[in-house]
Amino acid sequence: MNNFFQTTIIVGLFASTIRIATPFLFASIGELVTERSGVLNLGIEGILQIGALVGFLITFRTGSHWLGVFGAGFSGIVLGIFMGWMVTTLKLNQTVSGLALNLLAGGIAFYWFRVVFADVGAENLPNLRIFQTARFPILSDIPYIGTIFFRQQWLTYLAFLSVPVVSYFLYRTRVGLQLRCTGENPRAVDMKGLSVAKHQYGALAFGGFMAGVGGSFLTLASSGMFIPEIQAGRGWIAIALVIFGNWIPWRILVVALFFGLIEAVQLTLQALNANVPHQLLLALPYLLTIIALCTAAGRSRSPLHLGLPYKRE
């Protein structure tokens, strides 16, 4: 256990924390904006997978990573708008629509993958070189700090940048106020002569974009390969992180990093052969989410109209 405090391990631990947190951050910040508009999008898991696939396919064909990221984001927008069509225009049940979106996305992803790469096996699984990590003059060479903060993926910086940007948007702009109001009291927005549907479509498109980009991080900045179900449940965790973060951007950043840290500690403890049951550590974030939900129930800042379709009477 003494080894645990060696500097290389600690540095690796924190660098890993930030990497693990990145896809969650993308998806959670996007989902935050969506939920603030009063729509619960449970389809994040599916959008992550489509984003991972589209990003991979475009980059595999063109060789351009950024094109892949934008393609992934675009596919997320398409799915987000599809979700909007179901829940805003048709006013279908949001939970059911979200689950349907997941099933649809999972089916499409596997089918599409098999159409493009028919009859491949593990021995010739298509893979690509992932993004180069960022290098900053001087900063990247600072011992420890440089490795942790200044040698990450460019997408990671984008994810972290999205937190102040979204925070500014929600709390300091007129559209942000209208969006939050749509989630709290859509009738007021409607009475003002503003369109509830437009705000919700916009929020879903943004949430889809972020989840799509988050999905592309998995294939383009982490693993370099696509396999069906590569998102491995990350979309559900992202939704939990929004709740755990009490619908506040900064808090979501903190809980995403906290989740990444627990995951990284879990992996490091296993790597050190520590005598701690790793199953317990794996379960810890979920346990904490449940505890947070129970204790913070009274102080929850959940949008009042979350999950309810708005109908004019």
Add this chain to the structure above:
Amino acid sequence: MVTKKTWVILLLVLLFGMILTACAPQVEEPVVEEPVVEEVPEVEEPVAEELPTEVRFGVIFISPVEEPWNTAWMQAYNRVVEDPPLGLEVSMTYTENVAPPDAERVLREYAESGNYDILWAHSAFGEAVEVLAPQFPDIAWIYAGSGNEPIGDNAYFADVFIHEPAYLAGMIAGSLTETNKLGAVAAFPFPNVNGPVNAFYDGAKSVNPDIDMSVTYIESWFDPVSGREAATAQIATGVDIIYAERFGPFEAAQEAGILAFGHFLDQHSMAPDVVVASPMALWDANIRNIIQVWWDYTVNGVPYDAPMERIIFSFVEGGSQLSPYHGFADVIPQEVQDMVEETRQQILSGELEIPLRTEAFEQ
């Protein structure tokens, strides 16, 4: 207004349902070589007058074929097709990514079509096989993997273990390591997983008593992102060779400039600069065995009588092997290669027995 809207919604639900159903069979329908249904009547009587000229496999995979477990099977199947037993023409149709609750339905469709002589399933589908096998007594059923019970009669239970080649791989790793720290990134503490991981450690320990090894279970069969982070965490603790039981560690190894071993099939092509060698599972013997069983039943009238234990072909019987070294033939010192070859011969001659330890890894 209300009725119109109801109709629109109904129509959309219908449309959506149609899209879904239109998609579903594409995924689930066999994708490889549509079976040509010939108008030859099925051989019903145990003793046939004319000898069958072909044997038709229906295969149901629990995961996509990219899973090394499935790919290894496909490779073995292709070798059997190249060199068919009894002069038979071997054909196959498969369905991948079948969730266990769907297994009985998919297997029943295969069985009822009458187009298949042998149905190959995963051990997780054992319950479905148990229900269906008595209803289709002419089909030879086989389900493979750990974690189920033997059924008997026409339901054969097979498995594969690669601990012997993993032991040889461990000997190479134990000789090549500079930090004396090895790592393994594995799925779950599961018999098929633990067998090779423990043997890898035993092999390394046999040539290098100072070896330290850590095993990380990522608790997922398919999560290369976590696999990579797990490997990165091991590398930070000084690990310089990783046994990659799952996908993910190769990318971490490439980034850190360390070495890795593949698992279950020759994974050299996935990362030629880091994969030293891979213990390989060879399903060939099991495939040939079930063809023989089916032949004996169909031609000679020998009743199906599956053993009440798993059918496992050992290293000696050709159930597994260590892959070629490819580019690493020049990197691995000749004396290490000689030593591995000598050990291989000792295992083959029965002089040395590699214990199969399927409990979770413990240093």
